Every structure is written in structure tokens, then in C-alpha cells.
Amino acid sequence: MAGVADVTAMSAASKAPAACLIGWPAAHSRSPLIHHHWLHTLGIVGGYVIEAVPPEDLAAFIGYLGGRGFVGANVTIPHKERVLELAAPDARARAIGAANTLWFEGDVLRATNTDVEGFINHLDASANGWERAEEVVVLGSGGSARAVVFGLLERGIKRIHVVNRTAARAQALADQFGARVQPAGWDHVATLLPRAGLLVNTTSLGMHGQPRLQLDISVLPSSAVVADLVYVPLETALLAAARARGLRVADGLGMLLHQAVRGFELWFGTRPQVTAELRALVEADLTKA
Numbered sequence: 001m002a003g004v005a006d007v008t009a010m011s012a013a014s015k016a017p018a019a020c021l022i023g024w025p026a027a028h029s030r031s032p033l034i035h036h037h038w039l040h041t042l043g044i045v046g047g048y049v050i051e052a053v054p055p056e057d058l059a060a061f062i063g064y065l066g067g068r069g070f071v072g073a074n075v076t077i078p079h080k081e082r083v084l085e086l087a088a089p090d091a092r093a094r095a096i097g098a099a100n101t102l103w104f105e106g107d108v109l110r111a112t113n114t115d116v117e118g119f120i121n122h123l124d125a126s127a128n129g130w131e132r133a134e135e136v137v138v139l140g141s142g143g144s145a146r147a148v149v150f151g152l153l154e155r156g157i158k159r160i161h162v163v164n165r166t167a168a169r170a171q172a173l174a175d176q177f178g179a180r181v182q183p184a185g186w187d188h189v190a191t192l193l194p195r196a197g198l199l200v201n202t203t204s205l206g207m208h209g210q211p212r213l214q215l216d217i218s219v220l221p222s223s224a225v226v227a228d229l230v231y232v233p234l235e236t237a238l239l240a241a242a243r244a245r246g247l248r249v250a251d252g253l254g255m256l257l258h259q260a261v262r263g264f265e266l267w268f269g270t271r272p273q274v275t276a277e278l279r280a281l282v283e284a285d286l287t288k289a
Helices: 004-014 031-043 055-063 091-096 115-126 143-154 167-177 185-195 237-244 252-268 276-288
Strands: 018-023 048-053 072-075 101-105 108-111 135-139 159-163 181-184 199-203 225-228 248-250
Touching: 004 181, 018 031, 018 055, 018 185, 018 252, 031 048, 031 252, 031 276, 072 252, 091 108, 091 115, 091 143, 101 252, 115 143, 115 225, 115 248, 135 143, 143 159, 143 167, 159 167, 159 185, 167 181, 181 185, 225 237, 237 248, 252 276
Parallel strands: 018 048, 018 072, 135 159, 135 199, 159 181, 199 225, 225 248
Antiparallel strands: 072 101, 101 108
16 A cells, blocks of 8 residues: 555646545554545545554644645544644534544645544434434443534434443533433443433444443334444444344444545545445455454
8 A cells, every 4th residue: 555655756746636544553444445445436536545643743744744745634543632733623523522534725724523424324324214213322422422422412312311331421421512411320221221212332342352232222112223333343232132123223334434425525526425335345344354
């Protein structure tokens, strides 16, 4: 895969736009596979590479992002919060406290968080009418949970229960987003699920190599939707249990694909589509890994 020098040379020679993923580490990302697929299918001359940038080099790297030949970037761990200080964040990124997408408007480097539309757009595609849920239960209170809660509030959900083992973290998220968000301890999940029209797991529980999510979803309403942000494995135990009950589900891979759409549009000027072909391509790569 091309490095910075290759991208800079390509950009200087052909003026082709190039974007990158900034992380530490970052080699595991499927973003290059997604964006290269769109560049190829849309017939756009451009590039997308991974840049492993340690925390101590982040400010210098972003300060010369355009000079390196890049029109923008994705940002992943551990840089999502720090990047807010190095670009001009929009209201969404400020509210969530993290950004995952950078792009230039003239000479100004701007930042946003596309995890919001990634989650919401995938829900729309997977479970039509989900927004009729009166109450939602969100497991976790980290950056992903903040993006999910922000999106749910934008769509008018009246009551969101944020469940976390550490009460102070759940309370901080509730304080940030207002009265429609209510904190809850893990020991209260069983009492919340019977009223939940949507259950969302934003934790790493159930991810490959992590502890299993221990949760009895038999008490969820038959109309409930279950979403899991984990995409390795493709089908988590939570999603398998939901499907066994006949519940509608939204998986983490769908969110990954949908969150990439806006960044591509900002960098390359064309809005791509999340297709069955793209999903199959990434699924095959995940299975191979």
C-alpha cells in the first residue's frame, strides 16, 4: 500500500484527490477496502491510505495534512478526541466530544463525526419504523454511545436509558444531553428491557477476544429492534439471540459501511451507495482475517 511519499507524488503529478486514515495502530482498518471499492466503481481517480501516527506526532501530521497531498482524513483510536483541538469541529463533533472525519473547506480544516449518520442510516435501512420506539436502552457510555444518543435525540426519541457499570459515566452522559437521557446501573437492565423498543450495544462485550455480553433479551417486546456496534464477529451472540426470537437487527458492519459515506462525499465530491456487493466484499475480508 502506498505511503505518504507515494500519495504526495501522485497528488503533485496528477492532482488526484487522496484521503487517509489516521490512527495508532491502524493496520486493522477496513476503510481502505471500502473507499477503494467506491473509487473503482464510480470511476474516480483518487487514493486512500493508512497512516499510522503516534500520539506525539499527531499535531504535526495534521498541521501539514494538505501539504502531504491529502484532501481529508478519517480519524480512529486514540486520536478522535484530540483532533477536536487541531481542526474546526462542527456542532455534532463538539457535542459528541470526538471526530472521525476531517475535510478542507478552502484553507480551513473541518471536523465532524459520521458515526451518527452511520448508526441512524443503517437502522433506517435495516428496521423501518424503528423510530416509533417510546424507550431505548443503550449499553455503554463511551464515544460510540455519545454518537448513538446524539442521533437518537435528533430523531425525536423521548426516553433513552444509558446503562453503564460505572454510574458516574452514565450520569455524565445524561448531564450532557438533558432530561430525555436517563442513567441506569447494569443491575436495572432487566427492568428496562420489557419497555424497550430498541436495544443498542455500544460496548466491546461480545467482540472477538472480549468477554461475552451476558444479557437475557427474552423479555424484550416482540416488536423490538436489537443493534450491536460490534462487527467482529459479524454475528454476535446478542444478534444471534435476537434473530432466534424473530426480532429485527442492525449489525456493526452496516454501521461501519454507512459511516463512511459522508467522508467519501466530502473528499471526492460524489455520494456513494452502500450496496450488497460492498457488504459482501467486506464480509469476505473479515471472514478471511
